[in-house]
């Protein structure tokens with residue numbers, strides 16, 4: 001039995017992007033629902049530490065959104081769409097004030113203004129001087145942001161379906177998305193959520209890798225759903241490695257640590273970043289991650305295996321550590337057994353963020369790029385880490401993602417207000433609905449085969465070994481073959497033994513595994529095809545950026561097809577940033 005629940009619009013995801021979209025939709029008086037596989041305040045946004053960027057100029061008065069725009073384009077290694085970057089950076093100051101008025105408890109400076117710290121890749125006067133642009137609530141900014149947005153939604157009486165797992169998109173015969181198939185984790189009940197507009201805000205997919213800063217729930221569900229429904233994915237090779245994942249567990253040590261004055265150290269006692277970049281420890285993340293890898297590769301790593309480096313904050317004042325970095329102090333004590341005031345923190349580049357995703361317009365409408373043409377998918381929107389607007393291009397600047405999720409979450413909600421019309425007929429046939437449950441029925445009926453968990457370790461190892469910081473043709477070719485085989489076998493033989501209804505986490509994890517495998521394959525296809533080094537994508541066999549052939553988005557289709565899509569380098573109010581080398 002499949003229940004049906006009908007709404008004007010549904011938002012899949014209760015993280016920052018989903019909750020901001022829901023607020024905008026609620027303001028328009030739409031009948032909406034937010035569906036989330038975890039309680040909303042447990043979404044990965046809660047783990048964000050360092051902060052959120054906006055050129056408020058609270059610390060240095062002459063900061064300007066145009067400098068933020070310039071830094072973001074440069075940070076993206078020119079793969080970001082400049083029209084979307086312009087929109088985000090221009091909207092940023094207003095967005096921060098709006099959040100502050102909603103009640104977000106930002107840290108303050110001595111004048112009572114919102115506190116701003118330094119972060120990687122930030123400058124003023126177009127690259128001439130460093131600047132402090134990252135607004136923060138201690139080192140728990142995501143926590144403060146997510147709770148603020150949740151409370152606002154409660155006040156607006158947003159309807160929540162918490163601990164519901166969305167399986168697939170429902171598409172009708174005209175190619176419109178008309179809702180989703182879902183399962184209530186608590187009871188096992190199946191439901192077709194019928195809606196004229198569906199927003200995907202399902203977050204990232206860092207769990208395709210073995211070592212990741214991402215929560216266990218970051219399994220790329222929305223990306224895989226869209227891909228399976230025939231919608232292309234964009235720039236999936238662009239995975240950011242954060243330079244400072246805690247050695248061993250991968251838990252994040254915020255870039256804010258370096259923003260406050262922390263420095264990276266090798267086994268010979270050198271603060272090596274000055275050797276690699278004029279911005280030293282505050283260079284862009286791709287540059288810092290590669291520099292740390294160089295130290296490790298050349299035998300200057302730390303520990304008995306020489307396989308990590310150290311982050312030194314011993315010179316920071318007790319007051320800075322207590323007020324600005326309480327979270328990372330706690331994490332270092334609990335998970336590394338060290339007090340960072342006395343000993344440097346062991347860290348290693350760790351997978352952190354997906355710059356690619358579901359391509360959208362700057363208003364969140366999903367684009368399907370097919371045979372060289374952009375088509376808007378009727379009824380489908382995407383925002384947040386699962387979307388690729390694209391403001392981050394080949395490398396995201398720290399603290400630009402929290403900004404992205406609130407700016408574009410709001411933009412999606414506003415766009416739906418404009419385009420949604422109750423008279424639009426959006427019907428799904430019984431066959432359309434059944435199709436979105438077919439994988440569920442197949443898995444339920446399978447009583448023997450290979451345990452679904454047995455696919456996780458080989459996938460994560462392949463991703464870690466063959467699609468890491470440095471990449472090369474032969475390894476990736478083999479890696480892609482193995483991943484495709486793994487995915488095929490999963491479809492043929494993966495099963496879960498426990499078929500019970502109530503809170504069956506085995507079943508949910510099996511469907512997450514199915515999604516992870518799709519995301520892993522899409523990453524491998526893209527990475528193998530892009531024959532250059534740009535931003536986070538570093539190929540030892542093609543070490544240079546190749547603007548002639550590869551200044552374009554990479555598009556992968558579910559059937560294995562690959563296309564190039566033009567980058568938008570036409571902002572409206574400012575001069576486009578001219579191509580140059582980054583350092």
Ligand SMILES: Cc1cc2nc3c(=O)[nH]c(=O)nc-3n(C[C@H](O)[C@H](O)[C@H](O)COP(=O)(O)OP(=O)(O)OC[C@H]3O[C@@H](n4cnc5c(N)ncnc54)[C@H](O)[C@@H]3O)c2cc1C
Nearest residue numbers: 013014015017037045048050051166203384385399401402
């Ligand atoms: C440790 C860490 C620290 C970070 N620090 C910063 C920072 O300081 N500054 C910054 O700018 N960025 C930071 N980032 C990045 C940033 O936090 C994320 O990119 C951003 O919060 C993602 O928000 P989101 O709303 O897109 O997704 P999420 O917050 O991940 O939310 C996804 C939502 O989708 C739901 N969902 C997913 N799949 C399904 C499904 N199948 N069915 C139902 N619901 C589903 C989940 O339940 C969840 O509610 C950090 C990231 C990490 C991992």
